[in-house]
Amino acid sequence: MTQDFLISDQTGVWLFEPLTEAAKNFVRNYLSFDELLWQEQSLVVDYRDAGALAEDLAEEGFKIATRH
Numbered sequence: 001m002t003q004d005f006l007i008s009d010q011t012g013v014w015l016f017e018p019l020t021e022a023a024k025n026f027v028r029n030y031l032s033f034d035e036l037l038w039q040e041q042s043l044v045v046d047y048r049d050a051g052a053l054a055e056d057l058a059e060e061g062f063k064i065a066t067r068h
Contacts, residue, residue, distance in 0.1 A: 004062040007054060008042075014050035015042040016057075023062060 004023040008015040018024045018041075027043065037044040045053055058064060 002063065003065040005057060005064045006067060007050070007064055008067045009047075012047055014045050014047060014054075015039075016045055016050075016053065017042040026057075026060065026062070 002020060004018065004020045006017040006019055008017070018027050031043070054064060
């Protein structure tokens with residue numbers, strides 16, 4: 001099974017790395033960068049918002065892997 005996003009807990013922020021073209025397109029087309037920061041190849045999301053974003057991505061049908 002191919003994962004669409006890899007999520008890493010970085011103490012205070014979570015990194016959301018889009019791994020597939022569908023995930024990258026979703027990030028470009030549907031996520032507001034006013035609320036999110038892009039660092040290298042990952043979105044940097046405040047821990048208070050990260051859980052809700054992960055749930056939203058799963059509801060959109062994306063497969064998510066986590067790394068701590």
